[in-house]
Amino acid sequence: MIVTPWRVSGKIDYDRLIKEFGTQPLTEDLLKRIERHAGELHLQLRRRLFFSHRGLDWILDMYEAGRRFVLYTGRGPSGPVHIGHLVPWIFTKYLQDAFDAKLYFQMTDDEKFLVNPDFTLDKTRRLAYDNALDVIAVGFDAKKTKIIMDVEDADIIYRIAIRVAKKITFSTIKAVFGLNESSNIGIIFFPAVQAVPCFIESELTGENVPCLIPAAIDQDPYWRVTRDVAPKLGYLKPAQIHCKFLPGLGKGGKMSASLPETCIFTTDSPEDVDRKVWNAFTGGRPTVKEQRMHGGDPTICPIYYYDYYLFEDDDRKIKEIYMRCRSGDLLCGEHKTMLSEKIKKFLKEHQKRREKAKDLLDEFLFKNR
């Protein structure tokens, strides 16, 4: 199992990650507190796609005492957006609505330029603008959401980043991110840049505003370092809520744009969806006869996971799908067809909003604040 901001591979043991990273599991008590404020629990909480946190209890204490907080999440624009990327963004929108919170969304075009030998700044800039359309299409509130483009917003980013950078040594970066002496000095500096949105609201308003970061667990090393630095700069430590990875349509591993047939891009056509889902790995048996006799295994099945974590919100229905699969009643072909229809319906709506997002983009950009 390897989980770093730049690489995730092997079979992920999430309980072990909580221990190794030193985070806290999401408890029933915490879920109840969120439910109280949000009215209902998001399926990603009910089904523990979000499973771990740092300081969520503390930020809820603050909120319940009348303090507002900001949300921060982001995207490294290295290619087109797939539905695995949407997972934490959809959840972030839920939090924005539930807590009436401002969101800073960071596009780390600088990072993607620095880690990919072949990428130009032009390319990462174009990708950042393209990916921003998907962010907007998720439905964030334009009045409460600012998209930061690292390179274009360097005027603000740099002056905060060097204050953070002054408190971080190379030893720390080496230990936390596994960088080494052959790493370029841009990517060595970058963790300071990724820390900036945690503090930007405080910096711009003069008020010390807490920050909650919903993001996949692989980004946790950044927040470990940021939490160490925050008090040294007079800021509050940012809190996190961590999600698991949505598996790819292939066998094992997270959805990865580098294996395009294993992931559903937000701009895929209905034919793409049908083909990719049809060719997906499943928890099924080699033959219909065996499936009918022994049943399938939803716990290793991406088709099931997509329903479970994204597309089947109804708890009774998802339980029924599980049982029918286990019993051999539901064949993989039928389940694939059901899922394909749900994905196509979802994408049709997303693509409409994505098209409209082109007109909304200016309003969302941090530089136009």
Next chain:
Amino acid sequence: MIVTPWRVSGKIDYDRLIKEFGTQPLTEDLLKRIERHAGELHLQLRRRLFFSHRGLDWILDMYEAGRRFVLYTGRGPSGPVHIGHLVPWIFTKYLQDAFDAKLYFQMTDDEKFLVNPDFTLDKTRRLAYDNALDVIAVGFDAKKTKIIMDVEDADIIYRIAIRVAKKITFSTIKAVFGLNESSNIGIIFFPAVQAVPCFIESELTGENVPCLIPAAIDQDPYWRVTRDVAPKLGYLKPAQIHCKFLPGLGKGGKMSASLPETCIFTTDSPEDVDRKVWNAFTGGRPTVKEQRMHGGDPTICPIYYYDYYLFEDDDRKIKEIYMRCRSGDLLCGEHKTMLSEKIKKFLKEHQKRREKAKDLLDEFLFKNR
């Protein structure tokens, strides 16, 4: 002998520096070529305060073939400006006039913030603006001079700096600058920032413009790294012309603001000048009698150096001063009084221009380009 961008100490052997740094000595032939274009040779060339270079012959070839070049020098704003700082700036103005060249002047407020544990960004910003008045007072052409403030101009700086940074590993920074694992990641990134003004004219105009950097030899490590990187980014290698350090008024070492009584600040009063010069170390003998008998030693005397490198432009007169000192005819007290008068006259004019500079500042700032 220690010569790095952050520390200069011991007795400096400039011939050894040329060998160790791998630079070229300034030859008679090069001086003649400069003289042809400039009309006359600046005293800092005639007397070899500027003594070494990289690629000066090449940049003169380009110039003689009809290509323009830009000048680049700078200042780390860590305190008030003293006349040691003015030395390369005065020379840079001579080059600007001689070659009708645009100048980028970089204020590295970020660097000074990053290397001084107690400095805030507010402090380095205030110093940068204060020091800029001295830059302007040197007499640069407002139409051809842009002062870059690293932090305020980060919008342009950062996007070029990360392109440079992508080509520099931590190993290189460690070997060239003596940084280590305890260094903060901001100062590790900084050499990429200091490289930017070499390329900024090319970046802004789309034309590939060569760059000549007049600066003290301790800054050479930056240019060694920058020259390696330049061709990888499609830029021309920057050329350099290196000067020695103006000694302080104390015994040995360069003028250093951390020993305020050994240096003449540009805002010093006539009384300050009299006192500091009067208390200066000299190459004189312990008693008048011995001085009259054996003569003094101008080769170790800061009073003589100030005349030689800055205040006595007349070659005949400086020779006369040398001979009179050597012979015991010129006593230290008399020489100090002569020098004090020259410095006070110089500062009176500089301070007038410095006052006027407050109105000119906006025109000089890169951000107002």
